[in-house]
Amino acid sequence: MIHFRACNLCEAICGLEIEHDGERVLKIKGDPLDPLSQGHICPKAVALKDIHEDPDRLRRPVKRTARGWEEISWQAACDEIAARTRAIRDEFGSRSLAVYLGNPTVHNYGAILFQRPFVQALGRPQVFSATSVDQLPHHYAASFMLGHSMLIPIPDVDRTNFVLMLGANPLASNGSIMTAPGIRKRLKAIKKRGGRVIVIDPRRTETAGIAEEHHFIRPGTDVWLLSALLNVVFEENLGDSGRLAGLSVNRDALEKLVVDVTPELAAPRTGIKAETIRGLARDFAASDTAVCYGRIGVSTQRHGGLCQWLINALNVVTGNFDRPGGAMLTHPAVGVVGRESTLGHRGRWKSRVRQLPEFDGQLPVATMGEEILAPGEGRIRALFTNAGNPVLSTPNGRRLEVALQRLDLMVSIDIYVNETTRHADFILPPACGLEVDHYDLVFHAFAVRNTTKFSPALFAPAPDALYDWQVLDELTRRVRRKKRGLAEIRARTAAALFRWLTPSGILDLGLKIGPYGAWGSPARWFNGLTLARLKRSPHGEDLGPLEPKLPGSLRTPDNKIDVAPEIFRTRFKEVLAEGATGDRGPDDRSFELIGRRHLRSNNSWMHNSLRLIKGPNRCTILMHPNDADRLHLADAQPVRVTSGVGEVELPLERSEDVMPGVVSMPHGFGHNRPGTRMTIAEKHAGVSINDLTDDQAIDPLTGNAAFSGQRVTVAPAGIA
Numbered sequence: 017m018i019h020f021r022a023c024n025l026c027e028a029i030c031g032l033e034i035e036h037d038g039e040r041v042l043k044i045k046g047d048p049l050d051p052l053s054q055g056h057i058c059p060k061a062v063a064l065k066d067i068h069e070d071p072d073r074l075r076r077p078v079k080r081t082a083r084g085w086e087e088i089s090w091q092a093a094c095d096e097i098a099a100r101t102r103a104i105r106d107e108f109g110s111r112s113l114a115v116y117l118g119n120p121t122v123h124n125y126g127a128i129l130f131q132r133p134f135v136q137a138l139g140r141p142q143v144f145s146a147t148s149v150d151q152l153p154h155h156y157a158a159s160f161m162l163g164h165s166m167l168i169p170i171p172d173v174d175r176t177n178f179v180l181m182l183g184a185n186p187l188a189s190n191g192s193i194m195t196a197p198g199i200r201k202r203l204k205a206i207k208k209r210g211g212r213v214i215v216i217d218p219r220r221t222e223t224a225g226i227a228e229e230h231h232f233i234r235p236g237t238d239v240w241l242l243s244a245l246l247n248v249v250f251e252e253n254l255g256d257s258g259r260l261a262g263l264s265v266n267r268d269a270l271e272k273l274v275v276d277v278t279p280e281l282a283a284p285r286t287g288i289k290a291e292t293i294r295g296l297a298r299d300f301a302a303s304d305t306a307v308c309y310g311r312i313g314v315s316t317q318r319h320g321g322l323c324q325w326l327i328n329a330l331n332v333v334t335g336n337f338d339r340p341g342g343a344m345l346t347h348p349a350v351g352v353v354g355r356e357s358t359l360g361h362r363g364r365w366k367s368r369v370r371q372l373p374e375f376d377g378q379l380p381v382a383t384m385g386e387e388i389l390a391p392g393e394g395r396i397r398a399l400f401t402n403a404g405n406p407v408l409s410t411p412n413g414r415r416l417e418v419a420l421q422r423l424d425l426m427v428s429i430d431i432y433v434n435e436t437t438r439h440a441d442f443i444l445p446p447a448c449g450l451e452v453d454h455y456d457l458v459f460h461a462f463a464v465r466n467t468t469k470f471s472p473a474l475f476a477p478a479p480d481a482l483y484d485w486q487v488l489d490e491l492t493r494r495v496r497r498k499k500r501g502l503a504e505i506r507a508r509t510a511a512a513l514f515r516w517l518t519p520s521g522i523l524d525l526g527l528k529i530g531p532y533g534a535w536g537s538p539a540r541w542f543n544g545l546t547l548a549r550l551k552r553s554p555h556g557e558d559l560g561p562l563e564p565k566l567p568g569s570l571r572t573p574d575n576k577i578d579v580a581p582e583i584f585r586t587r588f589k590e591v592l593a594e595g596a597t598g599d600r601g602p603d604d605r606s607f608e609l610i611g612r613r614h615l616r617s618n619n620s621w622m623h624n625s626l627r628l629i630k631g632p633n634r635c636t637i638l639m640h641p642n643d644a645d646r647l648h649l650a651d652a653q654p655v656r657v658t659s660g661v662g663e664v665e666l667p668l669e670r671s672e673d674v675m676p677g678v679v680s681m682p683h684g685f686g687h688n689r690p691g692t693r694m695t696i697a698e699k700h701a702g703v704s705i706n707d708l709t710d711d712q713a714i715d716p717l718t719g720n721a722a723f724s725g726q727r728v729t730v731a732p733a734g735i736a
């Protein structure tokens with residue numbers, strides 16, 4: 017039998033064709049009829065079978081006891097969790113409760129929909145998520161420039177003739193905030209039609225390997241490159257004075273800001289020659305279509321917020337925004353951009369210890385550990401993690417582990433006993449993967465083409481299993497405060513309605529009232545989009561290419577794009593005043609650390625699949641041969657890497673592909689903690705890059721973790 021669905025493991029949402037016998041998966045391949053992925057898949061898709069069958073995957077709730085983990089019924093677990101949560105809240109208030117929302121929640125529409133009621137039922141808990149170790153700067157740029165944090169423009173790679181790509185390696189990651197399955201083909205097509213892809217990265221990545229040009233850049237210095245590109249655009253009058261000029265404000269302010277950031281100033285800071293920078297600006301502006309795209313390498317760094325702003329600004333002032341071949345907004349079947357602006361959603365409260373501003377209701381996760389550890393009123397005492405492994409995924413994971421042990425209550429909704437959940441008092445494992453229906457609420461909205469697809473569950477979950485949304489709902493009902501008042505009644509009614517509708521009912525409503533929906537216009541009453549219609553289209557439906565959406569989509573008060581919002585201007589001036597930072601003195605033997613991804617890894621959690629993890633050890637530290645020679649380090653030699661917060665030992669890999677002075681390590685490894693239950697991952701443990709990264713290193717503007725460019729030293733292992 018054949019089952020069609022979309023893969024929910026990463027942002028590419030590839031269509032799958034799964035051969036099965038009703039109980040077991042026999043074969044997984046790409047679905048050539050999927051309108052978005054057209055047959056593309058990557059090796060991780062096949063691991064859906066491994067996760068489904070994994071004997072290490074938890075199938076029933078467990079509770080930590082003096083005798084170890086013991087199975088417990090859902091009812092008993094949820095009752096006890098709720099009683100303990102209430103007791104903590106009664107004594108210390110709801111700010112002593114916290115939630116961490118991990119990456120896979122965004123690939124799970126049930127979890128997305130039922131998270132909010134749960135958070136509301138807790139009161140005013142402190143909310144953290146993977147956003148602030150990832151794309152928070154994109155949301156800042158979207159919110160302050162376009163008026164809504166979800167108005168993130170997508171590079172129209174299928175129609176552009178010039179891509180300037182910074183800090184992204186889609187050949188490994190399969191594209192991020194750019195759902196573009198089969199990206200290798202899409203990028204190669206650019207060259208075929210006479211265009212160019214240029215990659216700016218401290219490592220010559222797999223993507224750089226198929227690009228027309230690659231330039232090394234010193235980690236964390238992209239702000240100088242981007243502002244110098246703008247400097248040239250203004251200086252040489254290469255900007256576009258067409259439609260976008262009328263749609264944007266503050267161009268003069270932007271021009272003034274970058275007036276002194278000449279390519280000559282940027283060159284020594286970035287390591288890219290002034291002439292190259294000038295050439296890049298000219299070529300970018302001269303191309304009939306061009307797009308600048310920057311992803312996590314330019315987000316998870318000290319100037320993440322400024323970088324994402326400057327990238328948008330470059331696209332706007334050169335006329336490459338909201339037009340085919342440029343950076344475009346999408347038109348998904350279920351919208352993610354509300355009517356209201358999110359402009360005021362920053363700094364309405366601050367974190368207790370470091371006074372970091374909230375954004376869209378969340379605090380930066382780099383501060384979670386200290387919020388648990390630092391004594392005083394408002395200290396976090398109870399933590400719920402959902403689909404996350406912050407011990408491996410957030411900076412200074414070792415300190416976070418110390419913190420987790422100080423909690424009065426920790427509850428994890430997760431399918432594994434991993435490096436984080438091993439500290440929990442309860443682990444609640446939902447049905448997952450092939451047992452769950454899927455609709456990609458988030459990534460259809462970040463895709464290079466408008467498509468829509470619903471995936472029914474392939475297998476029935478165990479009779480006593482609950483879905484993520486049901487687990488959240490069970491907890492929601494039990495932890496809700498017994499308060500009166502309009503807000504309380506509203507929240508209660510909404511939660512009851514959600515429960516009655518279930519995620520697929522809510523999705524059906526969303527599709528019907530959406531822009532292609534049956535309820536949107538009388539012309540579509542009989543043939544508009546509904547869930548029933550999607551269920552009859554197992555490969556999904558094509559909704560057409562991206563189209564210009566301005567000014568209608570803007571949520572700024574004046575309906576204009578602000579190319580130089582005050583918050584960025586202020587920060588940029590501070591950075592200008594600081595001047596060049598982080599230069600190495602002649603005796604400085606430290607390296608700048610960067611991360612990397614591999615096609616057969618997925619963040620911290622897919623190392624328990626033998627087919628993905630086998631082969632040569634991937635958890636190595638890359639170093640340029642000149643540096644290695646200087647330190648007398650041989651290939652494969654175990655080295656000790658030391659930072660201000662910790663040290664790890666792992667094998668060295670000499671590589672011409674990494675910039676001199678920089679070393680690169682993957683993230684998501686470190687399965688060497690005792691007490692996890694991941695038999696295969698433990699054998700391929702590796703070490704965690706976040707045992708080295710400092711939680712105090714953040715982008716001061718956004719609070720996003722600044723992973724890139726942190727200083728480490730490297731020495732032979734075993735020598736103090």
Ligand SMILES: Nc1nc2c(c(=O)[nH]1)N[C@H]1C(S)=C(S)[C@@H](COP(=O)(O)OP(=O)(O)OC[C@H]3O[C@@H](n4cnc5c(=O)[nH]c(N)nc54)[C@H](O)[C@@H]3O)O[C@H]1N2
Nearest residue numbers: 118119120146150403404405409429448611619620621683
């Ligand atoms: N140094 C450094 N650190 C990084 C990064 C980096 O590049 N460098 N990248 C960052 C980025 S971009 C991200 S997004 C974060 C990700 O970090 P996290 O938010 O911690 O996410 P994952 O590592 O993907 O952890 C996923 C967890 O979800 C569980 N899980 C999987 N499927 C389900 C499900 O259906 N339901 C439930 N309840 N649980 C499930 C898995 O068992 C696993 O424990 O890491 C960040 N950390």
Ligand SMILES: Nc1nc2c(c(=O)[nH]1)N[C@H]1C(S)=C(S)[C@@H](COP(=O)(O)OP(=O)(O)OC[C@H]3O[C@@H](n4cnc5c(=O)[nH]c(N)nc54)[C@H](O)[C@@H]3O)O[C@H]1N2
Nearest residue numbers: 183185189192235236311312313613614615617618619724
């Ligand atoms: N196979 C696989 N796919 C994944 C994931 C995975 O773990 N494995 N994770 C998923 C997730 S959660 C995300 S967010 C996406 C991320 O998707 P991408 O953003 O494409 O992530 P990376 O592959 O880490 O690419 C980041 C690049 O930035 C470079 N870099 C580091 N520091 C700097 C800097 O200061 N400046 C510049 N210009 N470049 C820098 C790094 O060398 C690296 O090549 O991938 C998703 N897809």
Ligand code: SF4
Nearest residue numbers: 023026029030058061
């Ligand atoms: S690229 Fe992503 S969505 Fe596509 S098969 Fe691989 S993991 Fe799944």
Ligand SMILES: [Mo]
Nearest residue numbers: 119146150151
């Ligand atoms: Mo991510």
